[in-house]
Amino acid sequence: DAGVIQSPRHEVTEMGQEVTLRCKPISGHDYLFWYRQTMMRGLELLIYFNNNVPIDDSGMPEDRFSAKMPNASFSTLKIQPSEPRDSAVYFCASDRRTWGEAFFGQGTRLTVV
Amino acid sequence: GENVEQHPSTLSVQEGDSAVIKCTYSDSASNYFPWYKQELGKGPQLIIDIRSNVGEKKDQRIAVTLNKTAKHFSLHITETQPEDSAVYFCAASNNMGGGSNYKLTFGKGTLLTVNP
Numbered sequence: 001d002a003g004v005i006q007s008p009r010h011e012v013t014e015m016g017q018e019v020t021l022r023c024k025p026i027s028g029h030d031y032l033f034w035y036r037q038t039m040m041r042g043l044e045l046l047i048y049f050n051n052n053v054p055i056d057d058s059g060m061p062e063d064r065f066s067a068k069m070p071n072a073s074f075s076t077l078k079i080q081p082s083e084p085r086d087s088a089v090y091f092c093a094s095d096r097r098t099w100g101e102a103f104f105g106q107g108t109r110l111t112v113v
Numbered sequence: 114g115e116n117v118e119q120h121p122s123t124l125s126v127q128e129g130d131s132a133v134i135k136c137t138y139s140d141s142a143s144n145y146f147p148w149y150k151q152e153l154g155k156g157p158q159l160i161i162d163i164r165s166n167v168g169e170k171k172d173q174r175i176a177v178t179l180n181k182t183a184k185h186f187s188l189h190i191t192e193t194q195p196e197d198s199a200v201y202f203c204a205a206s207n208n209m210g211g212g213s214n215y216k217l218t219f220g221k222g223t224l225l226t227v228n229p
Binding site (some may be wrong): 033034042043045048056091093101102103104105106107 | 147149154155156157158159162202216217218219220221222
């Protein structure tokens with residue numbers, strides 16, 4: 001298996017623009033997580049899905065952030081409008097509940113200027 | 114919710130020495146404690162985990178101990194090598210019963226440097 005695949009790896013955008021991050025989880029994993037990593041706050045869970053249904057979005061910073069999982073093999077995290085403070089590395093991870101081991105993608109480094 | 118504290122934030126050791134990283138957690142319902150290693154430019158990767166029904170687990174040079182009474186767990190790396198240099202994260206979750214408990218709460222990370 002290719003592991004969790006995220007795209008793009010790097011994204012530079014101007015403040016106010018819409019940004020869409022993409023994730024393909026490992027086949028057969030029924031949990032998908034979106035994390036944000038910054039030096040100040042470490043790894044923060046933004047939202048997670050079980051069987052394509054959002055379970056807990058309490059970590060989503062504000063209404064500018066939204067996430068979808070239209071099917072078992074694809075998820076998006078959208079920021080609209082983006083702000084400089086959104087600059088971070090965003091990770092997607094997937095998991096099979098029976099094991100509890102989360103596999104992380106390589107991350108998307110987002111820079112908002 | 115769960116809160117995980119991790120110490121130290123940085124650790125520098127000589128090659129061949131041992132390294133110990135400690136974490137405490139707040140939620141007594143947590144029952145799964147993984148450790149992740151993150152190399153520069155990569156995502157965190159699971160290196161070892163322990164569940165609440167076990168006090169210690171070992172995998173070659175890496176071991177993890179868990180004290181449920183005190184709500185702390187530790188990562189031990191023996192005979193450290195330069196390639197062990199990375200950021201290490203501890204985490205905790207309650208992965209029984211699903212719902213909003215089923216999520217990993219991470220510590221802030223420890224930057225381990227192994228000097229040749």
